Amino acid sequence: MVDLKWWQTAVFYQIYPRSFADGNGDGIGDFIGMLEKLDHLSDLGVDALWLSPHFPSPNWDCGYDISDYTGVAPEYGTLEDFKTFLRAAHARGMRVILDLVLNHTSDQHPWFLESKSSRDNPKADWYVWMDSLRPGGEGSGVRVPPNNWQSCFDGEAWTYVPERGQYYYHYFMKQQPDLNWHNPEVRKAMWEAVRFWLDLGVDGYRLDAIGTIFENPKLTPHDVPFDLAGIRRASELARTPAEKKQIEKYWYDMFKHQWAQSGMHELMKELRAVVDEYDGDRLLVAEDENIAYLGNGNDELHLVFNFPLMRTDRITPSHVRRNQKERLTQLEALPAVRGWPCNTLGNHDTSRLHTRYCDRQHDAELARLHAALVLTLKGTPFLYNGEEIGMTDLVITDPAKLRDTMATWYYDRLVNELKVDPQEAAVRAGEMSRDKNRTPMQWSNNPNAGFAPHNVETWLPVNPNYRNGINVRDQQHNPSSLLNYYKHLLQTRKESAALLAGEYIPLHNTARDYLAFVRKSEDQTILVILNFSEKKLALDFSRTREIKGRSLQILFSSAERLKTVKPPYGLAISPFEVFIAEAQARAKT
Numbered sequence: 005m006v007d008l009k010w011w012q013t014a015v016f017y018q019i020y021p022r023s024f025a026d027g028n029g030d031g032i033g034d035f036i037g038m039l040e041k042l043d044h045l046s047d048l049g050v051d052a053l054w055l056s057p058h059f060p061s062p063n064w065d066c067g068y069d070i071s072d073y074t075g076v077a078p079e080y081g082t083l084e085d086f087k088t089f090l091r092a093a094h095a096r097g098m099r100v101i102l103d104l105v106l107n108h109t110s111d112q113h114p115w116f117l118e119s120k121s122s123r124d125n126p127k128a129d130w131y132v133w134m135d136s137l138r139p140g141g142e143g144s145g146v147r148v149p150p151n152n153w154q155s156c157f158d159g160e161a162w163t164y165v166p167e168r169g170q171y172y173y174h175y176f177m178k179q180q181p182d183l184n185w186h187n188p189e190v191r192k193a194m195w196e197a198v199r200f201w202l203d204l205g206v207d208g209y210r211l212d213a214i215g216t217i218f219e220n221p222k223l224t225p226h227d228v229p230f231d232l233a234g235i236r237r238a239s240e241l242a243r244t245p246a247e248k249k250q251i252e253k254y255w256y257d258m259f260k261h262q263w264a265q266s267g268m269h270e271l272m273k274e275l276r277a278v279v280d281e282y283d284g285d286r287l288l289v290a291e292d293e294n295i296a297y298l299g300n301g302n303d304e305l306h307l308v309f310n311f312p313l314m315r316t317d318r319i320t321p322s323h324v325r326r327n328q329k330e331r332l333t334q335l336e337a338l339p340a341v342r343g344w345p346c347n348t349l350g351n352h353d354t355s356r357l358h359t360r361y362c363d364r365q366h367d368a369e370l371a372r373l374h375a376a377l378v379l380t381l382k383g384t385p386f387l388y389n390g391e392e393i394g395m396t397d398l399v400i401t402d403p404a405k406l407r408d409t410m411a412t413w414y415y416d417r418l419v420n421e422l423k424v425d426p427q428e429a430a431v432r433a434g435e436m437s438r439d440k441n442r443t444p445m446q447w448s449n450n451p452n453a454g455f456a457p458h459n460v461e462t463w464l465p466v467n468p469n470y471r472n473g474i475n476v477r478d479q480q481h482n483p484s485s486l487l488n489y490y491k492h493l494l495q496t497r498k499e500s501a502a503l504l505a506g507e508y509i510p511l512h513n514t515a516r517d518y519l520a521f522v523r524k525s526e527d528q529t530i531l532v533i534l535n536f537s538e539k540k541l542a543l544d545f546s547r548t549r550e551i552k553g554r555s556l557q558i559l560f561s562s563a564e565r566l567k568t569v570k571p572p573y574g575l576a577i578s579p580f581e582v583f584i585a586e587a588q589a590r591a592k593t
Contacts, residue, residue, distance in 0.1 A: 008505055010052075011306060011384060012505075014099065015384075017050040017053055019053055021055060021067075025038055031460045031463050032079045032463045035058075036081060048487075048494065049490075049498060052099040052100070052101065064179040069111070071109070073200070100207055101207055105212045108175070118130075132183075151223045153262060159231060159413070175219075182217075191271075195274070195275070214290050215263045219265055220265055226261065228254045235254055269297075275288065309386070310346055314349055320516075321536060329510075345384070347378050358371050359396045376493060393479055397440040400434045400440065403430050411438070415429050443466060444462050446474055506529075508521055508523060509522040517537035518534060518535045529554075532582075532584050534583075551587045556572055556588075557588050
């Protein structure tokens with residue numbers, strides 16, 4: 005097999021710490037709980053873990069507002085607990101990457117408390133501060149923000165601080181002030197924080213929201229006829245394709261001066277140089293889809309996510325083919341080293357895979373197809389905790405139980421500014437909230453799904469469908485469960501050189517009901533067929549160059565099949581079947 009880095013062959017699993025496992029009985033996940041569940045992850049067959057932020061935080065944005073980059077939030081445990089967890093993961097052969105939030109800190113971070121105290125403070129220039137730049141600003145007796153930029157979370161992107169008589173900028177909520185990355189002292193301090201965890205042995209970082217690090221220096225205002233609440237409401241009310249397309253353009257125009265500005269490539273090269281000081285091929289993967297962040301293939305990031313694969317209401321063969329053609333062509337064009345793909349269909353910011361892409365008729369079958377897609381395409385797959393048991397969204401319609409402040413802000417604006425009926429507003433806020441896909445992991449059919457003791461109120465409500473078999477313990481003992489399906493699929497992937505390293509070659513490119521492709525390495529050829537239809541198919545691959553003259557040794561199937569040898573013609577594929585077979589030389593008779 006081609007000599008690949010560990011992160012190219014690994015299957016990653018995202019842990020949302022607050023919702024994964026409560027080890028001390030307070031209703032919040034923690035490192036004690038995560039440590040107790042490492043054997044589940046090892047048995048599942050994942051190779052690497054991505055932890056969403058575990059740092060001290062006021063939790064205005066569930067940990068993405070960090071008040072100490074080199075600590076552990078008390079509700080999760082201690083630094084020693086983290087070290088114990090890291091050692092235990094490594095002992096089981098699993099790597100660990102952390103979430104690195106570069107764009108902003110908490111407004112309770114000591115840096116910001118100093119910065120806002122006065123314009124003469126040594127850290128005065130560590131954040132993005134501005135005077136009012138518009139008529140009616142300073143000196144007029146009326147304070148006016150520098151421009152009409154919006155925060156993507158809670159309205160205006162500027163908050164006034166009397167101590168300085170200035171506004172600070174925040175792309176996210178006002179409790180998340182943006183760092184000034186033009187200041188070399190900021191870079192030095194952040195790189196020290198990066199080294200702190202690398203020195204402890206972490207294997208890399210997932211980089212949060214890197215596209216927001218720099219802003220248009222001219223502060224060019226947007227020309228969209230809405231504020232944030234208004235555009236969210238317009239998005240909900242849009243019905244026709246033309247209306248939806250117009251709203252999509254408005255979203256882009258509203259934030260285009262706050263995203264993807266110059267300076268990023270130089271910054272990513274600095275970060276890559278820091279990471280490359282360490283042995284073990286430490287990893288940088290960005291929460292971004294822009295392949296340009298891979299640089300020449302050697303000098304910036306290692307991976308960016310294939311988010312366009314997710315950007316559809318329904319996963320179809322034609323959508324996947326278009327996506328793969330575009331992404332792989334771009335990755336192969338990097339000047340120094342070919343880029344490596346990175347595929348996912350879910351994370352803590354999006355509806356759960358089982359909810360988002362299923363059709364309420366064939367949910368179980370489609371969930372298996374979508375899992376197989378991510379795990380058989382070329383590249384590094386990322387799974388989100390709970391996908392392996394089919395966890396679904398839980399829309400929380402009681403605003404008092406929402407913990408996503410973006411949703412509670414929106415509920416308030418709907419009711420008090422847009423005069424929407426409170427009952428409808430509660431549903432809308434629950435639907436847009438990220439809480440729905442962050443509910444506690446479902447470990448058993450005991451009360452609170454085994455996540456926390458039965459007499460404890462969990463930080464978010466537990467989805468009641470844990471009682472219906474959507475939990476780890478019930479599925480462990482069911483050979484046909486989704487959990488065991490994942491285990492078998494991951495094992496098949498691990499044992500196949502072609503699925504780990506092989507090229508992707510699409511087949512039958514006009515087929516509407518099924519996706520077929522070959523994964524071909526130097527020593528192995530694998531045929532993958534994903535039937536997205538209710539139809540039973542009869543397929544012929546006898547003329548396919550990579551398969552012609554060979555037999556098909558079945559390696560995996562979601563249908564009830566023996567692992568037998570089949571000819572490449574007259575191949576019967578069951579409705580919604582996942583079929584994986586190795587093309588082998590025919591035995592001489």
